[in-house]
Amino acid sequence: MTIELDAADFLRDTILSPRGAVTFIAVLIAIVLLTEAYKTDFAKIRGVPELPSALPFVGHLHLLGGRSGRNDATVFTEWGEAVGSNVFQCSLGNQRTVVVNDWATMYALWIEQSQQLIDRPHQPGFVDKLGIDLTGSCMTDQIRKCRAAGMRALGKPNWHKYYHLLEPSSSKFISSIFGRSNDGKTPLDTYVHLRHIVFDLCLSLTYGARFGDVDDDFMLNFIKSINAVSAVRSSTKAYRHFVPLLRMIPEATSETISAERIRRRHRDILFNNYNDRIAAGETVDCIVAALGEDKLTEEEVHGTCISLLQAAPDTVASGVYQAVAWLCSPEGRPTQQAALAAILEAYGGDRDMAWKMAFREERVPLISSLNKETLRFFTFAPYATPRRTVKDVTLPNGAVLPKGITLIMNAQQVNHDEAHFSSAWSFQPDRFVDSKPGLPHVAFGAGSRICPAVNISNRIVCALLTRLILAFEMEGSKEPTRAPNVDAIEFSDVYDELVAHPRFYDCHFKARDSAWLDKILAEEKATAMASAA
Numbered sequence: 308m309t310i311e312l313d314a315a316d317f318l319r320d321t322i323l324s325p326r327g328a329v330t331f332i333a334v335l336i337a338i339v340l341l342t343e344a345y346k347t348d349f350a351k352i353r354g355v356p357e358l359p360s361a362l363p364f365v366g367h368l369h370l371l372g373g374r375s376g377r378n379d380a381t382v383f384t385e386w387g388e389a390v391g392s393n394v395f396q397c398s399l400g401n402q403r404t405v406v407v408n409d410w411a412t413m414y415a416l417w418i419e420q421s422q423q424l425i426d427r428p429h430q431p432g433f434v435d436k437l438g439i440d441l442t443g444s445c446m447t448d449q450i451r452k453c454r455a456a457g458m459r460a461l462g463k464p465n466w467h468k469y470y471h472l473l474e475p476s477s478s479k480f481i482s483s484i485f486g487r488s489n490d491g492k493t494p495l496d497t498y499v500h501l502r503h504i505v506f507d508l509c510l511s512l513t514y515g516a517r518f519g520d521v522d523d524d525f526m527l528n529f530i531k532s533i534n535a536v537s538a539v540r541s542s543t544k545a546y547r548h549f550v551p552l553l554r555m556i557p558e559a560t561s562e563t564i565s566a567e568r569i570r571r572r573h574r575d576i577l578f579n580n581y582n583d584r585i586a587a588g589e590t591v592d593c594i595v596a597a598l599g600e601d602k603l604t605e606e607e608v609h610g611t612c613i614s615l616l617q618a619a620p621d622t623v624a625s626g627v628y629q630a631v632a633w634l635c636s637p638e639g640r641p642t643q644q645a646a647l648a649a650i651l652e653a654y655g656g657d658r659d660m661a662w663k664m665a666f667r668e669e670r671v672p673l674i675s676s677l678n679k680e681t682l683r684f685f686t687f688a689p690y691a692t693p694r695r696t697v698k699d700v701t702l703p704n705g706a707v708l709p710k711g712i713t714l715i716m717n718a719q720q721v722n723h724d725e726a727h728f729s730s731a732w733s734f735q736p737d738r739f740v741d742s743k744p745g746l747p748h749v750a751f752g753a754g755s756r757i758c759p760a761v762n763i764s765n766r767i768v769c770a771l772l773t774r775l776i777l778a779f780e781m782e783g784s785k786e787p788t789r790a791p792n793v794d795a796i797e798f799s800d801v802y803d804e805l806v807a808h809p810r811f812y813d814c815h816f817k818a819r820d821s822a823w824l825d826k827i828l829a830e831e832k833a834t835a836m837a838s839a840a
């Protein structure tokens with residue numbers, strides 16, 4: 308009896324009192340928050356070292372996304388060293404994530420258990436705003452169809468359709484350099500023009516359009532919206548993509564949504580142009596035309612095309628730009644002479660033939676090697692693109708990673724693994740001259756979701772390098788702010804995005820033989836005009 312009374316008194320004095328109720332609710336919230344605070348989507352995985360000192364809610368996210376003044380891959384390397392293991396687990400918000408820093412483990416997972424790594428982690432609040440998105444989606448039947456269609460369009464049997472685009476646009480590029488370089492006295496930055504070549508090709512192979520078809524503002528705004536979307540993809544910059552609690556707070560206006568709207572508007576204009584040409588009886592050879600045969604819906608056609616355009620403008624351009632950065636730097640200049648000799652040797656001294664065949668075959672081992680070494684050494688996607696497992700996978704040490712876990716390949720570190728590449732941190736242009744077939748590096752990722760454009764990208768980089776080397780002696784600017792940067796990591800000043808971006812630089816292009824260059828450019832122009840007529 309007394310006890311019951313005491314209890315009732317106690318209740319009345321404590322949680323039933325107004326002050327008590329507030330305290331009670333506060334304690335309840337605190338308990339809920341604390342249990343939420345360290346919750347991850349998966350429990351700690353046995354047999355994989357865990358990075359200590361996760362913060363509540365954000366895990367280790369506060370050190371990523373450029374917040375440490377370095378790119379995520381560099382931070383992952385430091386974490387691996389701190390826990391003394393090439394493989395470790397950490398928490399990106401509530402996402403338990405396994406990071407792989409070495410070639411051997413990468414190979415055991417991405418290649419030997421490739422099909423188990425075929426999904427991508429969901430990036431909530433981003434990928435769901437894009438429509439069909441090849442790069443950011445799990446491998447559903449729809450994505451499988453779109454990827455297959457994209458692969459077909461980018462595959463070797465179709466390349467012959469692209470030569471008549473790439474050859475004149477690369478000629479125009481070289482001709483423009485030639486015209487503006489003032490015999491090598493005026494330093495030039497070629498980035499924007501390089502991006503133009505690659506984007507032009509991709510516009511043509513997707514919607515059958517050309518850069519020249521529409522005014523520059525149209526294209527530049529299109530690229531701007533594409534880059535705004537790319538800036539968010541798989542980036543660890545936005546806490547809300549990783550911390551569920553933050554997503555309860557409504558977002559004012561999402562940059563992704565507005566960029567996607569602009570992207571879509573541009574896409575529709577391209578598609579209307581295409582339809583008008585078809586209605587006028589023209590045959591337009593492009594993915595949109597071919598995808599009809601792949602039995603894709605209109606939405607899937609657009610999804611495939613926009614996914615390709617999305618990935619296109621900066622990557623290949625950066626490859627060529629950074630290869631030239633190295634070639635025109637004090638360290639790389641002697642290799643220009645060696646590369647020219649290798650090109651001429653492969654074509655029995657016939658530089659006209661070397662020029663004409665640049666896009667049509669890959670016959671110069673030193674150029675192929677130089678391209679691979681550029682993509683290895685300067686890893687443009689430093690942490691590739693994250694994957695998610697669709698089945699349990701087994702690490703070389705026997706530890707089992709559960710189905711559904713996020714896996715990150717630290718491509719920058721894997722590409723510089725001393726156990727796999729000798730003198731991994733030095734740039735050796737002939738490193739791959741005698742290499743065996745197989746995966747040379749992981750700049751394009753590896754395995755079941757490897758970049759579908761790997762082969763065509765390699766061909767374009769090699770071809771542009773061949774033509775540039777045939778045409779010019781290249782010398783980087785000596786101005787401190789405009790000299791090429793050839794550091795394996797510091798070449799890029801982008802730390803908070805999936806894709807690195809070379810620092811801009813100037814280069815002096817001096818024609819090796821002006822008369823010959825005039826002649827070969829004029830010949831190609833004539834051929835292009837004849838085939839257009």
Ligand code: HEM
Pocket residue numbers: 441442443454457509614615616618619622623626682687688691692693749750751752753754756757758759760761764
């Ligand atoms: C030097 C140039 C390029 C580099 C370094 C590069 C790099 C990459 C990487 C690292 C991935 C992730 C692969 C993985 O998860 O294993 C990827 C995927 C992809 N790339 Fe590329 N890429 C390049 C050029 C291109 C171009 C020109 C296109 C389009 C025409 C393109 C379209 C794509 C697409 C659609 C995916 C997603 C594939 C999927 O998730 O199934 N890439 N790329």
Ligand SMILES: *[C@@H]1O[C@H](CO)[C@@H](O)[C@H](O)[C@H]1NC(C)=O
Pocket residue numbers: 458462757758759760761762
């Ligand atoms: C690239 O070419 C190689 C050799 O022809 C081929 O085995 C591979 O499947 C191609 N890769 C892609 C992604 O198209």
